[in-house]
Amino acid sequence: MKKYIFASALVLMSAASMAQDTYSNFTMTNTSDVFGTARYMGMGGAMGALGADISAMTNNPASLGLFRKNDISLSMGGIIQDAKPYSADNRGRYSFDQVGFVAAFPNYDRSSFLNFAVNFQKKASYGHSLYVQDDNLNGLSQAAQLKGLFYNGLNYSNNENFQYALPYQANNAYIYDVELAGETGYYPIKSEKYEFNRYSSGNLYGLDLALAGSIKDRVYLGFDFGIDFLRYENTQRYVEYRLGRNGEYEDYDVLSNKYVSGIGINLKLGALVRPIDENPLRIGFAFETPTWYVLTQKRSYYSVASKWESHYDATADIYNYTYNPKEGDYTTYDSPDDNFLDFNVHSPWKVRVSLASTVDKFLAWDVEYEYALYNNATTGYPRNYTNSGASLSMIKDDGMTALTKASINGIHNVRAGVEFKALPEFAIRLGYNFWSKPMKDGARLDQTVDSKAVDFLLGTDYINLGVTNMLTFGLGYRYKSFYADFAYKYRAQKGDFYAFDDTFQRTGNSAEYGQFMASGQSLRPQTVDLSRHTISFTLGFKF
Numbered sequence: 001m002k003k004y005i006f007a008s009a010l011v012l013m014s015a016a017s018m019a020q021d022t023y024s025n026f027t028m029t030n031t032s033d034v035f036g037t038a039r040y041m042g043m044g045g046a047m048g049a050l051g052a053d054i055s056a057m058t059n060n061p062a063s064l065g066l067f068r069k070n071d072i073s074l075s076m077g078g079i080i081q082d083a084k085p086y087s088a089d090n091r092g093r094y095s096f097d098q099v100g101f102v103a104a105f106p107n108y109d110r111s112s113f114l115n116f117a118v119n120f121q122k123k124a125s126y127g128h129s130l131y132v133q134d135d136n137l138n139g140l141s142q143a144a145q146l147k148g149l150f151y152n153g154l155n156y157s158n159n160e161n162f163q164y165a166l167p168y169q170a171n172n173a174y175i176y177d178v179e180l181a182g183e184t185g186y187y188p189i190k191s192e193k194y195e196f197n198r199y200s201s202g203n204l205y206g207l208d209l210a211l212a213g214s215i216k217d218r219v220y221l222g223f224d225f226g227i228d229f230l231r232y233e234n235t236q237r238y239v240e241y242r243l244g245r246n247g248e249y250e251d252y253d254v255l256s257n258k259y260v261s262g263i264g265i266n267l268k269l270g271a272l273v274r275p276i277d278e279n280p281l282r283i284g285f286a287f288e289t290p291t292w293y294v295l296t297q298k299r300s301y302y303s304v305a306s307k308w309e310s311h312y313d314a315t316a317d318i319y320n321y322t323y324n325p326k327e328g329d330y331t332t333y334d335s336p337d338d339n340f341l342d343f344n345v346h347s348p349w350k351v352r353v354s355l356a357s358t359v360d361k362f363l364a365w366d367v368e369y370e371y372a373l374y375n376n377a378t379t380g381y382p383r384n385y386t387n388s389g390a391s392l393s394m395i396k397d398d399g400m401t402a403l404t405k406a407s408i409n410g411i412h413n414v415r416a417g418v419e420f421k422a423l424p425e426f427a428i429r430l431g432y433n434f435w436s437k438p439m440k441d442g443a444r445l446d447q448t449v450d451s452k453a454v455d456f457l458l459g460t461d462y463i464n465l466g467v468t469n470m471l472t473f474g475l476g477y478r479y480k481s482f483y484a485d486f487a488y489k490y491r492a493q494k495g496d497f498y499a500f501d502d503t504f505q506r507t508g509n510s511a512e513y514g515q516f517m518a519s520g521q522s523l524r525p526q527t528v529d530l531s532r533h534t535i536s537f538t539l540g541f542k543f
Helices: 007-012 022-029 038-042 054-058 061-066 142-154 166-172 398-407 452-456 503-507 511-516
Strands: 071-081 092-106 113-125 128-134 191-215 219-243 249-273 282-288 292-306 308-313 318-323 331-334 339-346 350-359 363-372 378-382 394-396 411-423 426-435 462-479 482-498 526-529 532-542
Touching: 022 219, 022 339, 022 398, 038 054, 038 411, 038 426, 038 462, 038 482, 038 532, 054 061, 054 092, 054 113, 054 191, 054 219, 054 249, 061 113, 061 191, 061 219, 061 249, 061 282, 092 532, 128 526, 142 166, 142 191, 142 219, 142 503, 166 292, 166 331, 191 249, 219 292, 378 398, 398 452
Parallel strands: none
Antiparallel strands: 071 092, 071 532, 092 113, 113 191, 128 191, 191 219, 219 249, 249 282, 249 292, 282 350, 292 331, 292 339, 308 318, 339 378, 350 363, 363 411, 378 394, 411 426, 426 462, 462 482, 482 526, 482 532
16 A cells, blocks of 8 residues: 655644543543541541541532531642652652641531532542553554554544544554565564553642531531642554564554543532431431543644655556664654643542541441442533633533543442540541442453544554552641541552554454454453552641
């Protein structure tokens, strides 16, 4: 197949959009973790019914009604990943966790309170360094997927954006369909191994403005208006090797960078009830609306580089292909320099129930259940623009939303926490969390769905995450109005990493796919460890 050079055309391209996919959106909006005050973290986030902690209102805003004094707190710490980082990447990162205050207003006889709180708190941390290698591909190849997507894309007569797509530039970089001069057919380039590394950074923070009140210390009602601030960035590189005609390894690589930022809003409503008079048992109910995000992907790019070169013979009207084995002698094809896209994500609805009680002043416990409908999260693009920016309302991307429903489960979360006070000034806390598996069995990043988003993906990799278990431990000290808390958290999770989707290679029935076919072979997922350790410290003052 003849290759046509589009390097000059790339210079003339306007800024292209780099759309989001089901896996990226889940990574950025997934809040299956516990951050906040060290007391809240030490109890595994199980304080929605126990209350009287500013971070607990993120689970149930009615818990704010249990404050009887004004409170101000500041929390920070660090995160250390279990897996060895790639090259010189850092294993540990500083973490700013929380800052906030509560203002408590009693009525004349202190039988009821009306409390107000402002809290800025981390909801998710994206910092991670990942390295994956597979030395036994058995002929499977990312190039085969990109080739399949290339032909698939060219079959779309109304596809105006495909020239920006990664498969298109991979075609220009000669990573497949190399037809050597003087030979019949294509040069077989089944792959032997790959290397992948990614460094990601950023956080999801939430600003909560909450109001809660109590009625005769029996019923508590709360409302929370939340504003999320998201910043996510990753840089990754994929290198694939195949055995050349002379027994030497040939390679190509795809380097990409993605930066996403934006805001979202959500609402939470909650209630707590003490059903038995003179008994501290409390039952809590809460629900949280989707967070309506308006996000922008910018400063994002990709480069496809290989050592193949094409030399056009005008007399014979043919292309002669050569491979340059010299180190560093690559031909590179880049996406436009300043790619951007405004897009919308609506995260799932969440419902929570909780049960808590205390035993004198010695023991406090809390057990909670949450269900998050992640399979109903939606993706789309702003319906319109105003002077203040893109709208919260969106035109839904039906193809990507359908892929989310087909790939993502609703997530069950069970958490429990307990606090012991051997002395009035000292407390010991323990907590546990379980989150169910978010990805369905057999889920994959299907880039053939009817969505313009797939034309602008930066890579082919995805991770099917497993269940999450979290253990926490905490210590607390109180002296008059001052308090200091410490928490340790171990969050254990693994996932199956796929560098590409091998569907084309396993099911292709066209002669064009012949050089790539690997009958009976399937890509083996590589297990990646996403576990990490977190420590946090809180200083606070009640008055």
